[in-house]
Amino acid sequence: SQKIEQNSEALNIQEGKTATLTCNYTNYSPAYLQWYRQDPGRGPVFLLLIRENEKEKRKERLKVTFDTTLKQSLFHITASQPADSATYLCALDNSGYALNFGKGTSLLVTP
Amino acid sequence: EAQVTQNPRYLITVTGKKLTVTCSQNMNHEYMSWYRQDPGLGLRQIYYSMNVEVTDKGDVPEGYKVSRKEKRNFPLILESPSPNQTSLYFCASSSLAGALLDEQFFGPGTRLTVL
Numbered sequence: 480s481q482k483i484e485q486n487s488e489a490l491n492i493q494e495g496k497t498a499t500l501t502c503n504y505t506n507y508s509p510a511y512l513q514w515y516r517q518d519p520g521r522g523p524v525f526l527l528l529i530r531e532n533e534k535e536k537r538k539e540r541l542k543v544t545f546d547t548t549l550k551q552s553l554f555h556i557t558a559s560q561p562a563d564s565a566t567y568l569c570a571l572d573n574s575g576y577a578l579n580f581g582k583g584t585s586l587l588v589t590p
Numbered sequence: 591e592a593q594v595t596q597n598p599r600y601l602i603t604v605t606g607k608k609l610t611v612t613c614s615q616n617m618n619h620e621y622m623s624w625y626r627q628d629p630g631l632g633l634r635q636i637y638y639s640m641n642v643e644v645t646d647k648g649d650v651p652e653g654y655k656v657s658r659k660e661k662r663n664f665p666l667i668l669e670s671p672s673p674n675q676t677s678l679y680f681c682a683s684s685s686l687a688g689a690l691l692d693e694q695f696f697g698p699g700t701r702l703t704v705l
Contacts, residue, residue, distance in 0.1 A: 510690060511690050511691075513691075513693070513694075515694075520699070521698065521699065522594075522680050522682075522696030522697055522698055522699055523633070523680070523694075523696050524696070525693035525694060525695070528690075528692070528693060530690070568632075568633065572690070572691065576621065576638060576640055576646070576686075576691060577635055577638060577646070577648055577649075578623070578635060578638075578691060578694070579635070579649070580625075580632055580633040580634070580635075581632065582630070582631070582632035583632060
């Protein structure tokens with residue numbers, strides 16, 4: 480069966496460090512992968528999209544890698560700040576236009 | 591301001607009483623979608639639409655109906671709500687970049703309780 484796995488345990492890091500979140504998937508052949516941020520009680524907010532032929536993408540302090548051989552994406556936040564504390568979701572396309580989300584990883588950045 | 595709006599934001603209803611949650615976007619997006627989010631289960635897609643009069647099932651369509659008569663609106667209809675449809679619902683919209691979905695814009699959510 481298809482699975483998207485993100486660390487269920489919260490990730491606690493100190494301000495200024497790099498946070499690395501993992502998204503692993505099985506039985507998908509995604510053409511792209513997206514990362515979203517979600518704050519409690521609010522809708523997800525898009526962060527980055529990476530296509531299957533792209534190995535890495537950056538946006539300001541964010542970096543995403545996509546390894547279709549390992550079936551894994553890594554999401555990095557460098558120089559993390561308390562304001563980065565949130566739940567981060569990865570999403571994969573499933574046969575074109577259906578989008579499947581992982582359950583998310585909660586990130587807590589402490590001063 | 592580019593946005594996705596949903597109404598109502600909060601709703602408490604009783605089993606079997608038909609309800610509609612409205613969703614509207616002002617970005618001229620072709621693609622619209624409904625999700626539900628439940629603790630421990632994450633965000634699951636209910637239905638999506640690639641354009642007017644084109645809709646398709648997501649992962650959890652049972653008990654829901656949708657329609658897309660206009661590009662900007664994508665209402666979610668619960669004909670006979672049941673308690674297991676108590677959830678947080680999100681509408682989202684996106685433009686289509688060829689065969690790919692572009693970034694999705696999410697609405698603020700509708701918290702539904704079915705007693």
